[in-house]
Amino acid sequence: HLGGPSHSGMYANAINEKERENTVYNGNPITTNQNIGLMYPSDYGYAARNACINVKKMREYENSKDCTEGNWLYQSDYEWLLTPINNNEEQAFYIESSGSLENHYNYQVTRIFEVRPVVYLKPTIEIYNGDGTISNPYIIE
Secondary structure (H helix, E strand, C coil): CCCCCCCCCCCHHHHHHHHCCCCCCCCCCCCCCCCEEECCHHHHHHCCCHHHHCCCCHHHHCCCCCCCCCCCCCCCCCEEEEEECCCCCCCEEEECCCCCEECCCCCCCCCCCECCEEECCCCCCCEEECCCCCCCCCEEC
16 A cells, blocks of 8 residues: 555554555555565554554654664664655655654655665465574575
8 A cells, every 4th residue: 555644743553554545645556566665654663662652653753762772673874665645746754864754845755865675475475494683584485
């Protein structure tokens, strides 16, 4: 799904709900069927510690130890996310280097930010071996 909110001042679960809605900017697609893409804002939000997820809106993750140090997806850099703003054709959500989710109107998708591809796995995929570390990565089948 490519739905999304119009701002980042929401909790991760509320943003997740908006991502699955059909509210998009006029003319933008509602869904995508690609197997490789960018992560959703809620993916990043849910990777934070519970003390952050249930207490702070994603715009408030900025420089919060519960939201950044405990978030395995936080990389201390500007990074584009998949979800477009639902009221503007030239903007998408991104993570700031401070850890907050943002959608400033002067940061259009033509800006050069980091991108981190994610891969869609079928629900039938299982971990065959490994523990997910660099020295012993997951082996899936």
